[in-house]
Amino acid sequence: MIKKLIATSLAVLVMQSEAVGGAAEALIVAHPETTLLTDITHSGENIVAVGKHGSIVISKDGKSWQQANVPIQSLLTAVDFSSPQVGWACGHDASILNTRDGGHTWQVQQYLPKVEKPCLDIEFVDENIGFAIGAYGMMYQTSNGGETWNKRFLNEFVHPDDVEYLEELKQDDPLAYEEETQFILPHFNRMAISGETIYLAGEMGLFAVSEDLGATWRRFEEFYSGSFFAVSKHNDRLLVAGLRGNAFSSTLSNDQFSKIAVEKAATINSIVNYKNKQLMLANSGFIFTVEDDKVTTTQLQNGKSIMAGVVHDNKLVLATEQGIQIVEVDH
Numbered sequence: 001m002i003k004k005l006i007a008t009s010l011a012v013l014v015m016q017s018e019a020v021g022g023a024a025e026a027l028i029v030a031h032p033e034t035t036l037l038t039d040i041t042h043s044g045e046n047i048v049a050v051g052k053h054g055s056i057v058i059s060k061d062g063k064s065w066q067q068a069n070v071p072i073q074s075l076l077t078a079v080d081f082s083s084p085q086v087g088w089a090c091g092h093d094a095s096i097l098n099t100r101d102g103g104h105t106w107q108v109q110q111y112l113p114k115v116e117k118p119c120l121d122i123e124f125v126d127e128n129i130g131f132a133i134g135a136y137g138m139m140y141q142t143s144n145g146g147e148t149w150n151k152r153f154l155n156e157f158v159h160p161d162d163v164e165y166l167e168e169l170k171q172d173d174p175l176a177y178e179e180e181t182q183f184i185l186p187h188f189n190r191m192a193i194s195g196e197t198i199y200l201a202g203e204m205g206l207f208a209v210s211e212d213l214g215a216t217w218r219r220f221e222e223f224y225s226g227s228f229f230a231v232s233k234h235n236d237r238l239l240v241a242g243l244r245g246n247a248f249s250s251t252l253s254n255d256q257f258s259k260i261a262v263e264k265a266a267t268i269n270s271i272v273n274y275k276n277k278q279l280m281l282a283n284s285g286f287i288f289t290v291e292d293d294k295v296t297t298t299q300l301q302n303g304k305s306i307m308a309g310v311v312h313d314n315k316l317v318l319a320t321e322q323g324i325q326i327v328e329v330d331h
Helices: 010-018 160-172 174-180
Strands: 037-042 047-051 056-059 076-081 087-091 095-099 107-110 119-124 130-134 139-142 150-152 188-194 197-202 207-210 228-234 237-242 247-251 258-260 268-274 277-282 286-291 294-299 306-312 315-320 323-328
Touching: 037 315, 047 076, 047 087, 047 306, 047 315, 087 119, 087 130, 095 119, 130 188, 160 174, 188 228, 197 228, 197 237, 228 277, 237 268, 237 277, 247 286, 277 306
Parallel strands: 037 076, 037 306, 076 119, 119 188, 228 268, 268 306
Antiparallel strands: 037 047, 047 056, 076 087, 087 095, 095 107, 119 130, 130 139, 139 150, 188 197, 197 207, 228 237, 237 247, 247 258, 268 277, 277 286, 286 294, 306 315, 315 323
């Protein structure tokens, strides 16, 4: 997760207000599946969701949930599994957690409250190679399953006006350079990994790609000046979306993005691929279904904002601001 995130997305606003630094164990509660949940994934065996005060909940069917043993109370923002047993979660205090038993128990791999930045997404290529990203260009990378996490600074995203200044500072005052680089980059909000290709979406219109597992990066020419919170690759198409319903698509062979017409100005927090469709999950309970760049809109009756979702048994299991919600999806 200092100066807090600027974006108006409910997910980020909640992160700001609910950030609870602390190494104490997450509290065990009667109905953890009804708390704020910010991300959800399917491990291959379990559905696992993360959220408020270090809460991690697990289910086999999306209906019955149990709470995992978690050693911190920081707000968790993202979860990813490389196999049914091995997974990671990250969140405020630059925290990174690891599980080796399918999500039932978690151990701390990184906990840095003095950094004062949230991790906003975590993605693994396999059980060894992974990336954690967050506020102000925060990026950590591991090649040993998270036993060690190495901090990265992506020079490719420094504003052109600051390149010469930073280089001089690096030579003249290394300590000042280190401090300056803590907050000079835009927020990195979301990743999508396909093979050795990584797509990165962030604030101020940041959309970039690495075709060598993060060794080098290429920023796309800006096609939107606001923040992106979701990116998805589906077949031969890319979809990136964010503030106020702004969504754009492109083919993999074309760097030109076209705007998709979305009728509601609801911030899109994540994207779920389902068969030949992409489901954009948004604030105020909106679900925008994209098929051939045409959008149909539905809204949950309770109007609660949707942070993320997974498809299980032809049902959409959602992580929302008031916990788990299950809705039918078209076949």
